[in-house]
Amino acid sequence: MSRINIKPLALLLAPLAVLTACAAGPAEGANEAPSDSGAVGARTVQQIKDAGSIKIGVFSDKAPFGYVDSSGQYAGYDVVYGNRVAQDLGVKVEYVPVEAASRVAFLETGKVDLILANFTVTAERAEKVDFANPYLKVSLGVASPESAPITDIFQLNGKNAIVVKGTTAETYLEANNPEVKLTKFEQYTEATSALLDGRGDAWVTDNTEALAWTQANKGFVTGITTLGPADTIAGAVQKGNTDLLNWLNEELVTLGKENFFHKDFTETLEPVYGTTVSADDLVVEGGKV
Amino acid sequence: MGSGYEVFLEGDNLARLLGGLWVSVSIALAAMAFSLVLGVPVGILMTNRRRWVRAVLQGYLQAVRVLPPLVLLFVFYFDLTYAGVNLSGQAAAVIVFTLWGTAEMADLVRGAVTSIPRHQYESAQALGLTPVQVQASIVVPQSLRRLTPLAVNLVTRMVKTTSLVVLIGVVEVLKVGQQIIDANRFDYPSAALWVYGAVFALYFAACYPISKLAGYLERKWQTA
Amino acid sequence: MDWTLVGDYLPLYGQAALLTLAVGVAGIAAAALVGLLVAALRYFKTPLASQLAGAYTELSRNTPLVVQLFFLYFGLPKLGVVISATQCAIIGLAFLGGSYMAEALRSGLDAVDRIQPESALSLGLTRWQALRHVVLPQAVAVAAPALTANVVFLIKETSVVSIVALPDLVYVAKDLIGNDYNTVEALALRVAAYLLLLQPISLAAQAWERSLRRGIGV
Structure with missing residues (x-):
């Protein structure tokens, strides 16, 4: 499936939607300039910093990786990583709940900048999105x-x-x-x-x-x-968003130096898995298996 | 391990479930309001004498019935970004449910209008009423009475179908329930029964008053 | 659109469509029976049974099929009753659809003047005969659009049976999207499959609706 092929479907319904959208007032972000790759809404690191917040797609019901706790806050292994990404970018984080079946669509249409949803790296998926280096196996x-x-x-x-x-x-x-x-x-x-x-x-x-x-x-x-x-699990960005991808990979190296994911493991996974699994069996530091 | 129902006492779980219910209900009510306004004229048009008008509207009705709401949600939320329109999840959901509700509502209106015996039209014409007067004073009042219970079916159906919107990132009551079940699956293994039971009760609590209101209106209009 | 993929997926969708159709038809038939029974009980205001039918209608109409199925599939085993996913789906559809069918019929029944069954009874017809030969034909004609809409609605409602792991059209489509992300092909095939299933049913329903109307001269 190429991106061109999805367009007829959209164009078919576009007049209708535009009508409704106009009636409802200007659509949010309707005038956003497309990035160089021609994709929709992919944001560079600078654009994310300028906007002051990053949108990250996470699972909301897959404890202990990505879930919502009893006070309504996102939590889990993926979320601890996501919080750190936002912190190091110097921006606020906005979590978007995704489902297994909609993870790629969220990235392709720029509805999120990054997916951290226990996303297993496979060859088929790598054709649709760009995977960063892994953070879990x-x-x-x-x-x-x-x-x-x-x-x-x-x-x-x-x-x-x-x-x-x-x-x-x-x-x-x-x-x-x-x-x-x-x-x-x-x-x-x-x-x-x-x-x-x-x-x-x-x-x-x-x-x-x-x-x-x-x-x-x-x-x-x-x-x-x-x-x-x-298998390895990694963050994913929109196909062609090399700017954000490179930043993420460099960030992983920095985090590796402080054994960040071992701490993440102790905080989120150990309480659930106990002593049945050791951190080294799961955690990937520095983006290298 | 807790026994199950205690899961509601954890944190804000109960408030979160109610918040999720409000998401479902508000999307359904907004869509239904638009559908009522748009559905009545479209339904009357469906009985239009001109064949092409009927054909176009039938095409719309069939398209909306055949396309699963899931597909429409994907199109309006994701695919429209390629056309430069970036809708929020809630907006996309209201549009999709309005498209669907208008079609269903219009078909109900059509059914109600055509069920009025022909002799009433003929008598009205014989009395010298214009076509608009016939619609306004004879067809619409009678149709509305027959429509009410059916239209209420539609609202409750919408509330229940809103559970699909989670695929476009909108979290409603069923999803909140699943989040609670999952986050507590090691501490409260039997939470599923309790949470789904609560979701069942919440849907009922939201839809039942709407049904009752419709029943009341129906009786009131019948005696009027 | 990648047509080789479409070719690969086609057999999967064929099987899924058959399952959707089988579950849908069985469920709708059961729902129609439940609906007729409930409508009749409420029409004649049979003591107790009428109240029970009313309570059932409220419960069924005001709760979603997903939750109903969850109870049948995951709840009943806790009470020692394990029924298969297919049985759950059919029972669920009958439970949900029964009240919709009954409501549609009821709006039709209400449109028939009460004088008619009363006259029929005074002419010596039994209640069932009055219902079967006098009231029902007119009621069904009035309710026809709602009844046919319900048929299409229930076939589409089968889409939630995938939560009890029945490999229907939605299950297959979600599977393909979740694993390979060929979203366009998977959804296009799903729409095509529903179109092929629903279009003939929808057209037949319209023809039936028209013939009913001619039958009673409205």
């Missing part, structure tokens, strides 16, 4: 009932694996174990309820998540603790 784990433990992924052939949509587990199994039937849910809690109710033979998810959950739930074990190669 994850591997998969498989939770299953103690009475019928899954200790090898091939035991799942022809059986039902529960996954959460938009997670690495989904993409990995589809590419590598197509014989495994997938039952997909939007939320972690839906996936765990389904496993408890016997609606699947196993739950494939980030190994951290599997370990933490099986520790808290009697009768279930993490039969496979590492599955497939470790």
Whole structure:
């Protein structure tokens, strides 16, 4: 899909929308000048600084990475990083809640400057957005009932694996174990309820998540603790926004020197995962795996 | 681990749920207000004698019914930026729900108008009323009565469909519920039942009075 | 638009469309039955049953299908009842659609003068006969636009069944967008699929509506 191809759809409905928009008064940012790349609304570091705030897309319901706490504040591993990015840019931060299915659209249309939403780096996604260097690495784990433990992924052939949509587990199994039937849910809690109710033979998810959950739930074990190669998670900017991308990569080097993500881990992930995982298994410092 | 309902006492969770409900209701009410204003004339036009007028409006109705609200939301929020129009999530949502509401409302108006027996038109004409007078004093008052319960269906349907707006970054009651469930999933594993129960009750609390009001209006107009 | 992608996705959408159609048709049939029963109970003001039907209508009309499905799928197992995702979807649609069908029928029934069933009863018809042969044909004709709108509405409502992991059109489209971000292809196919499903239904409904009107001469 190229950007040109989306236009007919927009143009088709544009007159209608323009009419409504005019009736409702001037649209916010309607006169924003497009950047050099011709993309919509991509902002350079200088433009963000001039505007005084950065828009960052984060998950609002994927604790402990990106979630909203009981007082309505954004929190989690990704958010601690986002706060630091804003601080070092010297601007305020505005968080925009995104869903797995809308992450790329938010970037492509300049609705956000940066996505920090547990975004796993894949070749397909790299065609749509530009990934910065990684700040986290994850591997998969498989939770299953103690009475019928899954200790090898091939035991799942022809059986039902529960996954959460938009997670690495989904993409990995589809590419590598197509014989495994997938039952997909939007939320972690839906996936765990389904496993408890016997609606699947196993739950494939980030190994951290599997370990933490099986520790808290009697009768279930993490039969496979590492599955497939470790994936990396990175921030993403609009395709062609090299200015912001370079800034982010340099920032990662600076943060690496102070072991920033180890502190982030202690603050946000350790309370949830406890001693089942060590920081070095997950954290990437300086943008280098 | 807490037992579940205590999750509401954590922080501002209860207030956040109510705030989310207000987001849903305010989008639906704004869209419904526009839909009522636009839907009545469009519906009357749908019964127009000219074939091309009917064809164009039918095309609009079918298009809106066939295109899922999700697609329309994506078009108005994201794709319009390519045409230089950058709408906020709320504005895009109100426009999309107005487009949908106007079409549905117009179709209801059309149904109500055409259900008025032909002899009434003929009698009115025989009495020397102009077409506008016929509409104003015979067709519209009768149609409105039949319309009310159906139009209320539409409001409640809208409130409930607003849960889609989270995809364009607007957080409404269902999403707040999911955020609470997720943020507390290790401390309150059974929070899901309680939170979804609360969301269920909140939707009911928002929609039920609207239904009752409509029922009241319906009875009042019938005796008038 | 990348047509090779469209080709790749087509079989997925075919299967999903069949599932959407199957769940939709079963759900609508069940909803129509529930709606007729509820409308009849309320029309004749059958004691108790009428109040129950009223309470059901309020509950169903004022809460979203997503939450109803969540209860059936995730709530019932806590009480020891595990029903499949497909069953949940059909029961959910019947629960939701029943009240919409009943309300549409009720507005039609109200449009028929009460004198008519009374005369029919005094002529010796049973209640059911009066409803079936005198009141209902007129009521259905008046309610036809609302009824057909409900059919289309319920087919579109099936879009939320993806939350109980049923691979319908929305599930497939969201999946493709979430993983590969070929948003335009995924959404275009989804619109095309709904168009192919809904257009014939919509046209048939309009034809039915017209024939009903001719039948009772309005």
